[in-house]
Amino acid sequence: MQHDLALALPPTSNMDSMGGFDAMSPAASMNTLNSKAKAAIVVRLLLNEGADLPIEELSDEMQASLTQQMGRMGLVDRDTLHSVANEFAEMLENVGLAFPNGLAGALTAMEGKISRQTERRLRKEAGVRQFGNPWERLRALPAEDLAELAEAESTEVAAVMLSKLDTAKAAEMLSHMPGPVARRITYAVRYTGSVTPETVDRIGLSLAAQIEARPEIAFDESPGERIGAILTQSVAAKREEVLTALDEEDQEFATDVRKSIFTFAIIHQRVNMIDVPRIIRVVPQPDLVTAFAFAFANGGDEKESAEFMLSNMSGRMANNIRDEIGEKGKVKTSVGEAAMGAVVNVMRELVQTGEMQLRMQEEDDEDEG
Numbered sequence: 413m414q415h416d417l418a419l420a421l422p423p424t425s426n427m428d429s430m431g432g433f434d435a436m437s438p439a440a441s442m443n444t445l446n447s448k449a450k451a452a453i454v455v456r457l458l459l460n461e462g463a464d465l466p467i468e469e470l471s472d473e474m475q476a477s478l479t480q481q482m483g484r485m486g487l488v489d490r491d492t493l494h495s496v497a498n499e500f501a502e503m504l505e506n507v508g509l510a511f512p513n514g515l516a517g518a519l520t521a522m523e524g525k526i527s528r529q530t531e532r533r534l535r536k537e538a539g540v541r542q543f544g545n546p547w548e549r550l551r552a553l554p555a556e557d558l559a560e561l562a563e564a565e566s567t568e569v570a571a572v573m574l575s576k577l578d579t580a581k582a583a584e585m586l587s588h589m590p591g592p593v594a595r596r597i598t599y600a601v602r603y604t605g606s607v608t609p610e611t612v613d614r615i616g617l618s619l620a621a622q623i624e625a626r627p628e629i630a631f632d633e634s635p636g637e638r639i640g641a642i643l644t645q646s647v648a649a650k651r652e653e654v655l656t657a658l659d660e661e662d663q664e665f666a667t668d669v670r671k672s673i674f675t676f677a678i679i680h681q682r683v684n685m686i687d688v689p690r691i692i693r694v695v696p697q698p699d700l701v702t703a704f705a706f707a708f709a710n711g712g713d714e715k716e717s718a719e720f721m722l723s724n725m726s727g728r729m730a731n732n733i734r735d736e737i738g739e740k741g742k743v744k745t746s747v748g749e750a751a752m753g754a755v756v757n758v759m760r761e762l763v764q765t766g767e768m769q770l771r772m773q774e775e776d777d778e779d780e781g
Contacts, residue, residue, distance in 0.1 A: 445496070452481045453488060453496045532624070546616035547576050553623065555581060559588035561619060562597065571600035572607060572615050636665060640672025644756060647749055651675075674760060674770070676703065676752035677713035680720035683759065687768040688724035691759055699754040701736045706748025708737065714752075 445453075455478060458465055467475060488496075511518070519531055550558065550573070558577070562570040562585065574582050574597055586594045631638060643651045651673070658666035674682065683691070692700060700721075707718035722730045743751075762768045 445492070448477065448481045449485065450496050450499070452478060452485055453493065454500050456482060456485075457493065457497060546613075546620035549620045549623065550616065551577060551581060555584035556588050557623075558585040561622065563589060563593055565619075567596050567600045568603070569615055569619075570597045571604050572612060573619065574598070575601055575604050576612065576616070634668070634672075636668030637672045639669045640674075643669065644672075644674050644760070645753065647746075648675075674756060676707065676717055676756055679717035679755075679759075680713070682770045683720070684768070684771060685724045687762070688721050689726075690762065690768060691755070692721070692725055692729070694758045694762070695755050697733070699751045701733055701740060702743055702747060702751035703755050704733060705737045705740045706743040706745075706751065709743065709748075 455465065455467070467478070470478070515534065519534060523531070550561075553561075558573070558581070562573055565573070574585070577585065586598070589597075633641070643654060646654070655666060655670065658669060704718040704722070707714040722733065759768070759770075763770055
């Protein structure tokens with residue numbers, strides 16, 4: 413619809429060069445209409461039909477010229493209306509491709525297809541507006557980032573920001589902020605009644621520019637998460653060796669790494685009971701038997717995790733696995749750790765695909781409290 417509207421309207425220079433159009437009589441014909449008048453008729457017809465035209469996306473000059481022309485229009489007879497509509501429809505049918513209007517539109521269309529560095533360079537060189545609607549860019553941010561952004565701004569700016577978010581995202585943003593800060597911002601919303609649209613637009617552009625100015629990072633995960641994922645796949649001896657060394661070098665970083673490590677031993681702490689059946693449907697039963705047998709031999713948290721999973725599967729399956737464990741005998745360390753790794757890998761895949769969520773350690777601490 414945006415391209416259709418752009419086709420209906422002549423270029424700004426042409427619109428400005430055309431003279432005014434006096435109120436039309438029913439006898440007016442196609443020959444008496446200029447391009448501005450035809451554009452006004454098409455827009456009026458589409459609005460009458462309930463079309464949602466993105467007129468606000470046109471330049472200010474085109475919006476003003478269109479509105480002024482509509483104000484000068486009078487009556488249009490039915491034959492003229494049909495002729496204008498048919499001419500517009502024929503023009504649309506002859507269009508093979510419609511390209512964005514100008515570099516700003518082209519950059520928007522190519523967003524995600526060209527590198528961020530190229531996009532930024534082109535915008536800067538051309539001097540085009542960096543963002544179409546900055547608030548749409550801001551609404552797409554995680555609530556944590558919005559909270560961080562709001563805390564760095566004045567209370568008044570943060571109040572405008574809160575007001576422009578949808579209610580769910582605004583509530584989530586507040587949940588990530590300290591209580592006193594959240595209260596100051598929500599109270600300041602009462603003073604936003606007289607804020608002008610221009611001010612809101614400037615605030616949105618400034619906030620979005622801050623987001624875009626952040627340097628790009630090569631990794632999505634934090635350093636602790638990356639090392640935690642690697643150590644999760646490592647054998648237990650090497651994992652403990654590395655963690656011990658990290659404790660000596662940087663205890664804070666070691667703590668971050670430990671939070672990101674997911675091993676068989678913490679299954680009973682991190683996995684929800686209702687997710688156990690989903691896990692055992694994916695893990696081959698021989699791997700389950702081997703992992704459980706090795707866990708029972710090791711004792712401690714690993715045994716507790718095995719008991720946790722057995723107690724949350726069907727009684728028949730649990731009894732069969734216990735019988736197989738009894739018949740299996742001693743499991744080699746390398747074989748047992750590989751089987752445990754297979755169980756953990758399935759869980760990680762289910763978490764990454766969103767099919768299950770892990771419990772956080774904080775939840776356990778609250779439950780114990």
